[in-house]
Amino acid sequence: MSEAAALVVLAACLVAAVTRPRWAPDWAVAAGGAALLVVVGVLSLKGAREALGQLGPTVGFLAALLVLADGCRRAGMFEALGAWMALGSRGQPRRLLAMVFIVAAATTAVLSLDATVVLLTPIVFATAARLRTNARPHVYACTHLANSASLLLPVSNLTNLLAFRASGLSFARFGGLMALPWLAALAIEWLVLSRAFAGDLRRPGLRSTANLERPELPTFALVVVALTLVGFALSSLIGIEPVWIATAGAVAMVVRERPDPRGVVRAAEPTFLVFVLGLGVIVRAASEHGLSTAVDAILPHGTALPALVLVAVISAALANLLNNLPATLIILPVVAVSGPGAVLAMLVGVNVGPNLTYVGSLATLLWRRIVHAHDHETDMGEFTRLGLLTVPAALVACTAALWLALQVI
């Protein structure tokens, strides 16, 4: 009975997040559902407090990163990156794609997948349009790299932040182990996308880039981001939790830009933070009542290469079924027992996997098909074809690279 109740609340929470009804915002459903499970006794108050205690620092870390990325936006960093990509392309679409790869991979790794999806992708579209070249390859590259280039650092993806705490790794070691899988993912994306769009990349753009103005670099923002990264890398040496370094970076950006306080709060997306906390408590309840046992029965144990690949594949499947955030919350406690290798293999699955479906999960896809039955605007076929070409290869190559890194480092 308790198991069914927890699963129903989890489903309601995901349905609310996907369908976004006005009368039941997802964050309210998550918070209300979590409270309900405690009130009816499915989850003890102690269990809920434990779950919140574990998630709290991660959610704070996330808030700091969102404010830092928003500060970079205010400072004009993404416009500058757009201008830099246009200049570097010299009007050649293939060079522009290379620039997009560099910028999207770096933005995702340093400022997270969200920054690439929300802030960088529209800039890339506008840059390609203004060069009067086909925007399709470049927008697809951004969309793909937002997922597959989010393997590198704990701050690159919320899934990584959640796993980072559970893995017990230092920031530098996390990055060290994930560097090779990250490069493997980038290599596969480049091979597939540059071939798939070869026709679109052949012709030079129509606009000469000779007259483009040199972008004004947002020096302060770049220095803050660079120092924050150095701080992350040295965090275990100097004994400061990375969350405080991210907070310092966010505060520096706020002090410099002096935005409207409401703007800062909005940038931190409080409703999203509440959603993550609520979802975490609900998954905890479901896990205590059988979900963990079920996941444990499916997942292999140990850190041999076949076991790691299977962990990545199952994680990718669950991320495609639900979405990578709930998938991570469900799988993480189970794989954490097998050590950091298995945790990082799970991340390969939940980060690379969502490139298979246009909107990141089958549930969302089904919903959108029902609602937009006559929507001609989304070409899911092309997205899925590219996903089928990249995701299986990247899952295997990245996990193999991870296994190699685990042997060497």
Added chain:
Amino acid sequence: MRVVVWISEDTWEACVDQARELLPADADVTLLHVAPADVEELAAHPGPRLLGRHPPPPPGPPLRMIADEEAQALLEAAQIRFARPAHTVARRGRVEREVVQACAGADLLVLARDGERRLGPKSLGPRTRFALDHAPCQVLLVWPEAPPGIETIPPPPRPRRH
């Protein structure tokens, strides 16, 4: 004679040049550009891909406005190069289907190969192939540059051994 000339970023000059050279002077010519709505949607609406997040719309002018401006600019450039009276039409949607729709009632569609620069089926990209296969009128298919030589033809398939 009603003619639709498909103006796409990658191949428009060849289409315009061939249309100017080959079409009769009294042809009623429409220069057509189609903006791919799916790419714009992918760039502008992260929506459901970020579960639980409700980011504010991106700063700067809406992507639709940028796409519309650039489409108009491209059509103007095409009109200048054509150097003959012509209508211009900018559409938005699924590119290949919009091109076919725009051909309703037309006598001729002018479009260019946009794939590999050698003889063979790969010289057509998927959208051009769709428009070619479904055009409800005659079609003038041009090479974006000088046509490749006969030596680029793929070798004949080897006879099957049983």
